């Protein structure tokens with residue numbers, strides 16, 4: 001069985017290879033280790049192997065790990081669907097939220113971000129594949145939401161995130177990532193300062209890097225198969 005440090009290393013090699021292949025600096029692609037459903041001990045193993053940024057999808061589960069591992073100084077990113085009544089914990093304990101898809105939750109995150117902390121980095125989750133089952137703002141509504149979120153005082157709009165429909169073919173994998181990049185370019189032309197494209201997971205990170213991803217969110221390839229999504 002491959003050990004966690006070896007799997008982590010293999011993912012870093014995949015990222016570096018893809019970056020070089022597409023003329024990018026590997027240092028410009030952050031690996032976010034998605035530790036949802038895995039116990040704090042596994043996160044600690046990954047941290048010992050050098051991983052600093054972790055992604056979580058469930059607020060209560062994440063909070064337990066954040067508290068247990070607080071002495072490690074890890075960087076916590078929330079990537080799950082947002083409920084208005086759970087924004088306070090996120091505003092108080094996370095450094096990033098990738099899944100903002102409506103103004104109401106953005107306003108709450110900004111209001112609830114403690115004055116003592118730097119602004120919360122956020123991405124808008126965009127539903128590029130138009131899947132009804134997936135969260136995210138539509139491509140059409142994203143520009144207006146981006147402008148509204150960008151002016152909230154305790155948030156820093158960093159960019160866009162997407163979870164496309166799974167595809168096996170490389171060119172098919174690239175298509176939704178390209179749409180997200182084009183939207184990002186459009187928003188930047190409209191005056192927004194964005195530096196983040198959060199796209200790519202275990203099975204499609206190369207396609208995402210080819211299209212300009214700056215954050216790949218990888219769970220299975222580091223921690224193994226999850227028992228629940």
Ligand SMILES: *Cc1c(COP(=O)(O)O)cnc(C)c1O
Pocket residue numbers: 034036057079080163201202203217218219220221
């Ligand atoms: C679970 C999850 C991931 C990780 O997916 P893997 O296929 O396990 O790499 C990435 N992004 C989001 C939003 C997730 O919920």
